[in-house]
Amino acid sequence: xxxxxxxxxxxxxxxxxxxxxxxxxxxxxxxxxxxxxxxxxxxxxxxxxxxxxxxxxxxxxxxxxxxxxxxxxxxxxxxxxxxxxxxxxxxxxxxxxxxxxxxxxxxxxxxxxxxxxxxxxxxxxxxxxxxxxxxxxxxxxxxxxxxxxxxxxxxxxxxxxxxxxxxxxxxxxxxxxxxxxxxxxxxxxxxxxxxxxxxxxxxxxxxxxxxxxxxxxxxxxxxxxxxxxxxxxxxxxxxxxxxxxxxxxxxxxxxxxxxxxxxxxxxxxxxxxxxxxx
Numbered sequence: 001x002x003x004x005x006x007x008x009x010x011x012x013x014x015x016x017x018x019x020x021x022x023x024x025x026x027x028x029x030x031x032x033x034x035x036x037x038x039x040x041x042x043x044x045x046x047x048x049x050x051x052x053x054x055x056x057x058x059x060x061x062x063x064x065x066x067x068x069x070x071x072x073x074x075x076x077x078x079x080x081x082x083x084x085x086x087x088x089x090x091x092x093x094x095x096x097x098x099x100x101x102x103x104x105x106x107x108x109x110x111x112x113x114x115x116x117x118x119x120x121x122x123x124x125x126x127x128x129x130x131x132x133x134x135x136x137x138x139x140x141x142x143x144x145x146x147x148x149x150x151x152x153x154x155x156x157x158x159x160x161x162x163x164x165x166x167x168x169x170x171x172x173x174x175x176x177x178x179x180x181x182x183x184x185x186x187x188x189x190x191x192x193x194x195x196x197x198x199x200x201x202x203x204x205x206x207x208x209x210x211x212x213x214x215x216x217x218x219x220x221x222x223x224x225x226x227x228x229x230x231x232x233x234x235x236x237x238x239x240x241x242x243x244x245x246x247x248x249x250x251x252x253x254x255x256x257x258x259x260x261x262x263x264x265x266x267x268x269x270x271x272x273x274x275x276x277x278x
Contacts, residue, residue, distance in 0.1 A: 011142065089113070109124040130248065139271060146267075150233050151232050153180075208262070222239060246270075
């Protein structure tokens with residue numbers, strides 16, 4: 001790659017604001033840095049690790065039975081759980097359902113989730129060292145060479161592509177709406193990445209590159225602004241970020257579509273979180 005062109009002050013300021021917002025979002029109460037367990041629910045009511053009460057599912061509905069003395073309350077109302085409650089979700093949905101612990105009874109939130117058509121629960125504990133010791137995500141230095149022009153080639157209709165996830169027991173589906181096409185520094189050929197639709201016409205690409213497992217996690221993702229009327233897009237890999245599974249073993253984050261790889265080291269964006277070894 002040729003020598004890196006210097007970044008403008010405006011570019012650096014925009015990137016620095018992005019990094020401040022990103023780190024603040026990660027450090028939010030009961031956010032991704034607070035995950036401390038992932039457990040599947042069984043058919044018979046049973047105790048689970050780290051959480052009071054008896055938990056179960058009939059495959060359609062999740063059920064919790066607890067007494068008021070166990071200290072569980074509903075997240076949305078604060079009402080104590082005293083007896084049996086239930087909830088129903090669709091696949092890939094989540095519900096911040098009950099809470100307990102700490103001086104105000106809200107230190108730990110229990111998330112009910114439906115993954116691979118099965119019910120699971122995850123604990124989100126604000127006392128988790130991953131959160132309390134978090135400062136910021138390490139990143140490469142801002143590199144304007146990794147702000148690339150490309151184009152979006154939409155499919156006539158979205159295509160559902162089977163994928164794996166960070167949890168080997170959970171399969172996923174990537175709804176590809178088209179491909180983002182661009183040239184990467186140091187490569188003579190075009191790169192094509194499957195893209196997924198986001199709100200207001202924006203796109204997300206999930207990708208591998210040659211830094212994975214060394215300076216970065218096994219895969220990362222990049223938000224791409226809504227394509228211009230002519231289909232052109234800008235890919236700023238300085239804004240490539242980790243999925244939650246880079247910070248916690250309890251994520252079910254989607255892997256890239258097979259072939260969504262950049263065959264060069266993308267030395268831009270987020271690195272492995274501090275303390276992580278791949």
